[in-house]
Amino acid sequence: MINSILRLAIERRVLFLCSVFLIIGLGIWSYQKLPIDAVPDITNVQVQINTVAPGFSPLESEQRITFPVENALAGIPKLSYTRSLSRYGLSQVTVVFEDGADIYFARNLINAKLGAIKSVLPSGLEPEMGPVSTGLGEVFLYTVQAEPDALKSNGEPYTSADLREIQDWIIKPQLAQVKGVVEINSIGGYNRQYHVLPDPSKLLYHRVSMDELLQALRANNDNRGAGYIERNGQQLLVRSPGQLNTIADIENVIVARRDSIPIKVSDVANVAIGKELRSGAATRDGIETVLGTAMMLIGENSREVADNVSIKFQEVQTSLPKGVVADPVYDRTTLVDKAIATVTKNLMEGARLVIAVLFFLLGNLRAALITAAVIPLSMLMTVTGMVQAGVSANLMSLGALDFGLIVDGAVIIVENAVRRLAEAQQRQGQQTLRERLDTVFMSTAEVIKPSLFGVAIITIVYIPIFSLTGVEGKMFHPMAATVVMALLSAMLLSLTVVPAAVAFFMSGKISEKESVVIIKSKQLYEPLLKLALRFRFVVIGFATFLVAICLWIASTMGTEFVPQLNEGDIAVQAIRITGTGLEQSVEMQKTLEQRLKSFSEVATVFARIGTAEVATDPMPPNIADTYVILKPRTEWNDPAKSKADLVEEMEQALTSLPGNNYEFTQPIQLRFNELISGVRADLGIKVFGDDLETLNSIANNVLSVVQTIQGAADVRVEQVTGLPTLSVNPKRDALGVYSLNVSELQDWVATAIGGESAGVLFEGDRRFQLVVRLPEDLRSDIAGLGNLPIPLSDGDYVPLAEVADLQITSVPAQISRENGKRRVVVTANVRGRDLGSFVEEVESKIREQEQIPAGYWLDYGGTFEQLESASHRLTIVVPLTLLVILGLLVIAFASIKDALIIFSGVPLALTGGILFLFLRGMPLSISAGIGFIALSGVAVLNGLVMLSFIRQRWQETNELTKSIIEGAQTRLRPVVMTALVASLGFIPMAFNTGIGAEVQRPLATVVIGGIVSSTLLTLLVLPVLYKTAYWRGRY
C-alpha cells in the first residue's frame, strides 16, 4: 500500500505539490483561531459555591450552611471530591469534578441540588456559584483612583466610596459586556450606604423599637404599578411612585403615632451616608484604592480577552468623571506575548539551525530546501490540528516541538534519494524522466519503511504522556498532542509531498558533494569501528558500565514536579496574625507597599486584602495578596540581576517590617496553587478529625517535626484558632423576667451592632442599601454596650447587660473541611532541596515521632501529590510502552535479537540525557522525563535505520563483518544528520533565558545530551552488538 501511495505521489507530483497550497491556506486560517496562552490551564473542573452570610461566625456558617450544602452534593455524578471553608460571614464549598466533566452540566446539577436544600438553609441566605472561570481567569486588573487635586461636582474631594461607585456603576457595566469576560470583580473602597442611626434614648422616649423603625422604612419605599385605564381611546398607565430618594425623604418617613402625634424617622434617628462593613480592601503603592479584576470565561483565549478588555478600557476612560483615572495594573497580554516570543525565538532559531545543517550535510541546496520545507508545512498542519483538537498554543504545548525530530523522516528519504540519483547519474549520465522517477521511487521505497516505522515509534513513545491525569495531564497532554500531531504531519508529508517534490525538483544534474565533515567522519569512523569490532567485549562492558553509572547518578538526583514558569512578576502574600482587623491590615499593607515601591525594579505594587465582592478567593482580612509588577529588564539599574536575587532582596527588606509573614510566588502560580488543591504550598499535611482542639494540637506537633527537617521553609499551621469574638450570651432566666425571647435579644444585637438592611435606594441604575444600625460611637464602645437599652414590648426597657453576658472569647477563625470532614493543614515549602526526598523524610519522621489518636488521620497533599501520582503512573506505563515498541520491532524484523539490539539504543541514549542534566545541575522533573521519552524514540529510529541497512547488506553479500562495516559507513551520514538536526533544533531552547524558558530547558538538555550519547554509541555499540549476536553467522 505504501508503495502504491508513493507511486501515486511520484506520478501525480504536480497535483500533490499543489496540495501544499491547501495545507498553507488551511494552516493560516486555523492560526487566526488558535487560542494563545502563556501556560496550559491546569485548573480542574470545579465549581465554587459561595454563600454570603452576613454576621455568621465560622462555627455557625459551618453548621448552618456548609454542612447542608456539602451533604446535598454527595452523590452527584462525576464528583471527585468536595472541600469547604467556613469563615466569618462566608461559607465556600468547592466541588471538584472528575476531569472531562462538562462544567455547565455540573453547574446544572449543583443548581438543582441547591434548589432542593433552600428550605434547610437559614432564611435570606442564597448559595451562589462562582464565576465560570479558571486559574488563568484573572486576565486584566486595574485600579481606580482620583488625581490628587480632583474634585467632585460639589467641590469635595473624591472618597474611596465615590471611586467604588464609579467602578461599580460606570466601569464594571461596560467591561462586563466584553466578549469572553464572565465577571468583573471589585474590591476596595466602600459601597455607599444610607445609614439610619437611631438614638437609643429617643427610641425610648417615643416608645419606638428598632423593629418598628425597620418595618416603617420597608413599608414606605416602593413604587407600584397599577395597570392602565383607557380614556378616549388613549391608554393611560397608572403608577404610584413611593420610593425614597434623598436623605430628607428618609427622615420624613413616619414610624409610629404616639398620642396622635406622628413620630418621624428624624425624631428618633440621624440619617447619613455611611460606609458598609466591608470584607475586603485594596491598596496600590501605599494608598487605598479600588481594584477591579476582569475574569475570563472558561475556554476563552486569554490574550484575546485581555486585549479586548484593554481596548474597551480605553473607551471607558473617556466616560469617567474628570480627574478620575482607571489604570491597568496587570494585563495578561504582556506575559503571553513574552512567552510566545520565547517559543517563537526558540522555534525560529531551531529551524534556522536545522536548515543550515541540512544544507551543509546534504551538499545540495534543492534537497536541503525540500527537507526544510517540511518544517513550515508540518507546523501549519499542526496548527490546524491544534485548533481542531482544542489545544491552545502555549509554552508547554509548543515547548517540546523540535524541528529536528520533525524532519528526521524527510531527511532520511531525501538523503537516500539524492545519493541514489547521484549514483545513477554517475553510472549512466543524464537520466530520462521515466528513469529518474523510477530512481526516486526506488530510493524512497528503500527507506520509507524504516523511516515511517521510526516516526511511528517516536509517536508511540509519547503515549505514556496521555496516560497522565489530573494537573500533570493537563500540563503535558497539549505538549504530547502537539508533538504527535507534528510528527504525524511530517510523516504524511514524507510519504506524499516529499517524494513528489524530489521527483519534481531534483531534475537536471544532481550535485552530491559529501561535505568535509562527513568525509572526515567517515575517515575517522572506519578505523574506530574496526577497533570496536575487535574489542567487542570491552565496548559492551564499557557501555554497560556507563549505563550503570548513569543509573546511579539518576538515583541520587533531585526530583521536581515542573520547573516553575517565570511570569516576570512577583506575588507576595502577606500574612498577619488571625484576628487582625481590616483597617489595621490596610495600614500594615501601606508600609509594606512603600517598602516594595522603593525598589528601582518595581513599576507598581498593588494588593487585595480580605475578600472581594465575589468570593473567588476567600481570604480573611489578615491576608493580603500583593502583586509586584516589575519594570522591563532594560529599565533596571542592573539588567542582569536574576529574579531570584531580587526576590531575596525584597524578602530581606520586608522581614524588618513588624507583624507580617510572607510567601513569595507569582500571580498565576498563586491562583493555580489555591484552586487546585486548596493548599498554596509545596507540601500540605492534612490532619483530619472531629474536634478542633485535638486537630490543632496534632497539627502543631506535626509542625514542630517538619521544622526540624532540612530544607523546610515557610512552615506553618493553617490559622484556625484565635479569632477574638465578643459573645453576647443570653441569660435565660433574666430574659424571662422581662418576657423577652432569645431571638428578640439576638435581633436587637444584630441590628444595633451589625446593622440590618431596610431596603434599597435607587439612583438610576445605581442602588444603595438602606441600613439601620446604632451610631458608630455607641456600637464601637465595647465597655458601654452592656448599658444600651433594649426596648420591651410594654414600652419599658432593660439594659443589655441585664439580660445577657458580654464576654470576649476566642473562636476558630475558619473551619476547613474536605470530603465532609474537618481538617487542619500544615503547609511547608521546600528550598534548596528536592521535593521527593523531603516528603519522604517528613513522612518517616512523623511516623516515628507522632502518636495520632484514633479517629484522626493524616494525608499528604500539595504540589508533591501530583509528582507522586505522575511517577506511579509512569512507572507502569513507560515500561509498557517500551514493551510495545519492542513488540513492534520484533514484528518488523521478525527477530527478537534485532529488536533487542535496536532497543539497546534506549539506555545508551538515556545515559547522555542523565549526564547532561547532572552537569547542568538540574533535577529530574516531568519536563526532563518527557525529554527522555522523545529521546527513546530518536534512539530507536537511529538504530532502526542502521540495522535495516546492515541486514540488507548481509543478506546481499552474506559476509557479516563486511556488511556491518559497509552498512554502518553508508548510514553514517543520515544518522549523524538526524542526530545533528534533532539536537541543534533544541539548542536555542536549552540556552534561552527568556520568559518561560525554564520549562523547556530540562527537556532540551536531556534531548541534546541523549542524542549526542546515543549517536556516538549507536555508531559503535550497535554494530558491535550485531556482530556479537550473529557471530555464529546465522540470521
Add this chain to the structure above:
Amino acid sequence: MKHLILLLATVFLSGMTASGFAAETHSTLADKHGDGKAEHSEPKTLKSHIDDDLAKQAGIKTSAVASAKLEQSIELYGTLISGPEQLSHVRARFEGIIKSVSVTIGDQVKVGDLLAQVESNDSLRTYQMRAPISGIVVQRHANTGEFTQDQVLFSIKNLDTLWAELRVFPSQQRLIKKGQRVSIIDQGNRTQSAIDHVVPSQNSPYQLARIKLDNSDRRFAPGLVVRGQVVVNQLDAALAVASQAVQEIGGQNGVFLKQGQEYVFTPLIFGAQDKHFIEVREGLQEGDKYVSTNSYLLKADIEKSEAGHGHSH
C-alpha cells in the same frame, strides 16, 4: 545469553527512568532519633526589634508609666419628672362662686400671687386664692361665675427643678449609691448633678436613682428620656497605662516596654480600669516607657514568629 542480560538491563532501566521521579530509596534513613519534640517549658521573653525610624513610620508611640486618676462610670437611662413637691393642685378653701380669675394656663406665678377671688357660700365674703408655690399654671378649671365645688381649680407646676429617675437594674444596684456624681446627657448636653436618693420602684425589678436637676433655664421637659453617666468609683492609681496599650498574648495581658529599639512584652497584673486608663498593680515601675499607640503591631510581630512554635491553647 548476552541479549537476555541486555533485555534485563533495558527493562530495569526503563523502570528506573520512571521511578526516578518517585520517592528515592530508603537507604539514607540514618535514623538519628534526636530528642523528640521540642520542649515548651522554659518561658521565652517575647520581644520584637523595630528600628526607631521604622517605628515612627509605623505610628508606634510610647508613653511613660505614671499615676492617673481613674473614673469608673456606668450609664443608666431614665425619665425626667417633676417632683411631687413641685406640683400644687389648688382648690377653693370654702365653696363658693368664683368672682374673678387672674391667671390662665401658661402664666408664671410666684408664691402669694393672686390666682382668683371666690365668694364663700357660708360667709358671702370674697376671699383671695393665692399661689402656694411658684411655677407655671398648667391647669385651670375656673371661670368667673362658676361654682367651685371641691374640684381642682388650678394646677401649678414648678419646673425650676426636675427629677431624673434613672433606672438601676439588679446587676447595677450594688454599684449605685446615694451621693454619686452623675452627668445627665440629653442630646449631647451634659448637666452635672449627684444622686439624691435611690428608691425602689413599684412593681418593677429595678430601683430608681433620683437626681435633682436645676431647670431654671427650662432646658428639660418632664417625660424626656435621658442618659445618665454615674461615676461609681474614683481612685488614684499609683501606676497606670493607657487602656489601648494593653494586648493579650498567649492568654496573658500586658504591655510592650521599650528598651532601646526592642519592645518587650511584659505581662502585668491589672487593677481597676476606666475608659482611658488601666491601673497596674504589678509589673511596672514609674517612668517605664511603654507603647501607647499602635501596640497591636507589636503583638502581630511577636505572634507571627510565635505561630511557628505552636502555642496551643
